[in-house]
Amino acid sequence: MTRRTVRIAMNGMTGRMGYRQHLVRSVLALREQGGLDLGDGTVLWPEPVLVGRREDALREIAGRHGLAHVSTDLDAVLADPAVDVYFDSQVTSAREASIRKAITAGKHVYTEKPTATGLDGALELARLARRKGIRHGVVQDKIFLPGLRKLKRLVDGGFFGRVLSVRGEFGYWVFEGDRQPAQRPSWNYRAEDGGGIVVDMFPHWEYVLHELFGRVVSVQALATTHIPRRWDEHGRPYGATADDAAYGIFELDGGAVAQINSSWAVRVHRDELVEFQVDGTEGSAVAGLRHCRAQHLSATPRPVWDPDVPATEVFRDQWREVPDDTESGNGFKAQWELFLRHVHAGTPYRWDLLAGARGVQLAELGLRSSAEGRRVDVPEIVL
Structure with a gap:
């Protein structure tokens, strides 16, 4: 069995939804079960990088769960070639600009909804993701x-x-x-x-x-x-x-x-x-x-x-x-598993940024x- 680490920049984990559903009940739950078995002899091991504005809050969460990586510098995290996926659970008004940065940096993107504050912005994210050839998904729990x-x-x-x-x-x-x-x-x-x-x-x-x-x-x-x-x-x-x-x-x-x-x-x-x-x-x-x-x-x-x-x-x-x-x-964890399989094994996935744009x-x-x-x-x- 080969273990492959997937490093995920997780932005917005000091919020209620980001912390409970996405970090604790999804990503950390995957670690507790030994990773995500892809069924081909490979196990994905999610490694969160906690991103946000309040370093003290991020370090408190990281210490509580034994995590090693926190940052208040999103640009630096996205410039790190070891980071594979960007996840966004920030307030709605901050999401669009951060996702655009992640796509431009070539990161696969998984995000809460709404993806933008207006349809024009949501469609532009979907078009940009298609042009960059990255894989992308929107939470539809x-x-x-x-x-x-x-x-x-x-x-x-x-x-x-x-x-x-x-x-x-x-x-x-x-x-x-x-x-x-x-x-x-x-x-x-x-x-x-x-x-x-x-x-x-x-x-x-x-x-x-x-x-x-x-x-x-x-x-x-x-x-x-x-x-x-x-x-x-x-x-x-x-x-x-x-x-x-x-x-x-x-x-x-x-x-x-x-x-x-x-x-x-x-x-x-x-x-x-x-x-x-x-x-x-x-x-x-x-x-x-x-x-x-x-x-x-x-x-x-x-x-x-x-x-x-x-x-x-x-x-x-x-x-x-x-x-x-x-x-x-957990419904959030189930969709995380599908998205990570999509990123690393190419399995079909239809809940993408275009689907997110329909919601907007x-x-x-x-x-x-x-x-x-x-x-x-x-x-x-x-x-």
Whole structure:
């Protein structure tokens, strides 16, 4: 067995998502399992290089996990020929320029989304990556979660017949920060820093809908700021300039309609923080992060509307759990494994910077739809 080291410059690891999901639960988890076995006698050994602005924070993380390499000089890290891959989990407003530097330096790129603050920038990154001949990927973690993998299995097996509609509910109450600390960083609520739930979540909905049901061909959205005043990490009040809730209707190629509500100002009354209900001519299913329940046409009850008579049916009991067919681990780690295989073994990989640009496009057009109060077509983009 040959061990091959892949050195990964990881930018943004002092943030919640970068540290927990990408460093600890993905890259370090790969090291804990002995590396990534490529199946040809080669094991990839990921070696993180932590990059950021605060050297003391980087060194604290490195010391906690026994890592050797930290730097506050991104240019120097990208100039190092030993660095193979650049990963970006910074705030949105800083991402585009850093990715452009990495591509120019000839590094393979894997990044969180959105890839840029606007479609023009996102497309330019995809074009630059193609010209440089580097391999590139964008995090699209939701489709690697157990619940949505089960849902895709139903779609691929023809369970639904013709899909009619998709209804999604996402969100939870993010505390304002005065009486209880907020669960999200304050920049999420400042548009000038790249914040807003449309920019954050519409790229997710684009790839979920695209992957499972078809391309989004139009969007009608209402974005709003329900909580206009919040408190930052230092206890200082500030005015929220970004949307914290969005209500979207998406027409899909093929005629299905998706309606997805996204909110950081909603209290949870569902089984999981995100749930999708899919209704088709032959069956329906409800999927969350981990679970998926289905009801076939042959087992569909015959409810009758009568507001004067108490309901005697327990409707939830009429759905059947879709079983696991494979062992599902962390969705972020699963996609890291696929991307590293793509980089070093050339295996197919379609979740690239062009796919990331589609997510940026949908967010941009969703905000335009909300501002103009109308439905907006979503043209297909090609490089």
